[in-house]
Amino acid sequence: METLDYDFNLPDLVSKISNLNPKSIILQFPDGFKLFSIAIADYLKNYLKDVKIYISAESTWGGCDIAIEEAKMLGAELIVHFGHTPYSLAEYKSILEKVPVIYVPGKFKKELSKSSLISLLFELNKIGASKPALVSTIQHVDALKQIRDFLNERGISATIPKSPLMEEGQIVGCDYSPLINEKNYDSVVVVSGGYFHAFGAGLMTMKPTIKIDPYTDKVENVTENVKKILKKRYATMERSKSAEVWGIIIGTRTGQYRPITIRALESLIKNKGKKYYLFFSKSLTINELRNIDQPKIDAYVVTSCPRIPIDDISEKEFEKPVLTPGEAFMVLKGELERYRLL
Ligand code: SF4
Structure with missing residues (x-):
């Protein structure tokens, strides 16, 4: 079957599913892989004739979002989650024991072009980097x-750092532990689409x-963009320093529910003599945030996906400070030097 440039290793998936002998299964795809869903379902049906297949139509952004509740509701005995690996920062692991999950990362099969490698060498030389650390999403680790x-x-002495819970060189949007653990590098090269x-x-x-973009071959130095984002985040943290009443927004997707983080935030806020309210939601958009907002709340901390406050909530649209858990810890502990997401 045609799955373009990605390797889903479907014969192996068929044998793993057969071993578990489920009557019905859920297939969960990130939006970018949804175009393969029907072809993959057809392939599986050829070999697993008696298995009922449900395809999730919801967006899923990471291994932090496994359709356990939906599987229970539909009576599905197995979830096949495409595009991600098990979530490395899960705090509520017991939920994942309720339904077995098979992860199918779908690695990109194409090599990087020679021209993009030459452009990368040029960019590294331009900034005088001699020891880059190489990282990527799971789709592109082979390119490292x-x-x-x-x-x-x-x-150029390039290294591929690794953390124990992920593949060599792998990062996810909220876990950069390979880069935190490795100390001996002077720059970072990231292989990714966006x-x-x-x-x-x-x-x-x-x-x-x-x-380095494996789809367009474009090589870009994003250091200045990052500095701008960082400046904005520190300005937002600064505005939250005077907050007396906090809204803690809890995420209810499997890996985004972080009970340890929530408890730590609650006790820090309480110990500082401040107040907080607990909200929960599966997703958080600017409209949902506006709907829960009340004049007496001064600042929010989003404990689900730490990229929401950075990437999805602009201060033009919502003027109260909205922090990641890591940023809230930085402010509440007065430890502003090392930037934290979580
Ligand atoms: S960045 Fe957000 S969506 Fe991605 S894995 Fe982390 S919590 Fe999930």
Whole structure:
């Protein structure tokens, strides 16, 4: 079957599903992979004739969002989650024991073009970087070795950092632990489609950050963009310092429910003699935030996806400070030096 440039290893998936012998299953795809959903369902049906297949129509952005409640409601005995790996920062792990989950990352099969590698070398030389750390989303981790070999042959000492819960060089939008654990690098190279992961890597390391796009071959130094974002985030944190009443917004997607983080925030706010209200929601848009907002609340902290306050809520649209948990910890503990997402 045609799944373009991604490797879903479907024969292996068929055998894993067969081993669990479910009567019905859920297929969950990020939006970018939804175009493959019918073809994959047809492929599976060929081999698993008696298995009922449900396809989730909802958006899913990470391994933090597994359709456990939906599987229980539909009576599905297995979830196949495409595009991501198990969420490395899960605090509420027991929910994942309720329905088995098979993760199918879908790695990109194409190599990076020679021209994009030459542009990358040019950008690294331009900023005087000699020890870049190479990272990417799970789809592109195989390209990291190609970059490392290319750069090493040209006298640039590139490394691929790793954290225990992810593949070598893998990052996710809220977990840059490979870059936090590794100390010996002077710049970051991120292989990814959009800017989301490159900006995140830049924010968390504060090092020169270059993005290489495997779909367009474009190579860009995003360091100045990251500095602008960081400046805005520090300005938002500054405005939240005087907040007396906080709204803590709890996420209810599987990995986005963070009971340990929530408890730590509650006790910090309480110990400072301030007040808080607890809200919860599965998703959080600017309209949902406006709907819950009350004059007596001075600032919000979003404990679901830490990228929501940075990427989705602009201060032009909502003027009260809205922080990530890490930012709220920085403000409440008075530890402003090292930027934190979580
Ligand atoms: S950045 Fe947000 S959507 Fe992505 S894995 Fe983290 S919590 Fe989930």
